[in-house]
Amino acid sequence: AQSVTQLDSHVSVSEGTPVLLRCNYSSSYSPSLFWYVQHPNKGLQLLLKYTSAATLVKGINGFEAEFKKSETSFHLTKPSAHMSDAAEYFCVVSANDYKLSFGAGTTVTVRA
């Protein structure tokens, strides 16, 4: 079985300040991990993915995430938030059954 817990349902940051979205996972197998972003009234877009290569993964729009097996975490960060980063973010795990399990989501608000 696999599951994902996103530790914050809502994060509010000022434009130009760092963003941290926290994600913990559980999986009986070596997982693949993903972060997706959903802008209002849009579908889901892949930000980045971890597939057992480098533990620090760089994605689009300046986002990156670090896989920490000992902590079962896959936190998403961005050094400097932009207004366009306001969206909902999902942490997702895929294990040996090829299905994707989603976290509940974190809504990011960016203050001018």
Added chain:
Amino acid sequence: DADVTQTPRNRITKTGKRIMLECSQTKGHDRMYWYRQDPGLGLRLIYYSFDVKDINKGEISDGYSVSRQAQAKFSLSLESAIPNQTALYFCATSDGVRTAEAFFGQGTRLTVV
């Protein structure tokens, strides 16, 4: 054109009515999925199909059925819609690799009144 197309994009239907949501993809993937999104719950898997002859229930399949008409087409039906099926529905595809990302449609917003 989008890789994954869902129709309709929005639908309001009455309790007890049958409704079908359609999904088509141009990625050439074998695997297709239907998810439901509710606020605060993320996306939950309704049904998934690994090829035309392989269809499986997800975690919340009660009240839903699916049809895989071709590699590129995967439809979701609500046989008798009820208000708590009001949600945003997403179709997705992926290839047959565990590390592969999923590609999502734009979603269908369904309201059951």
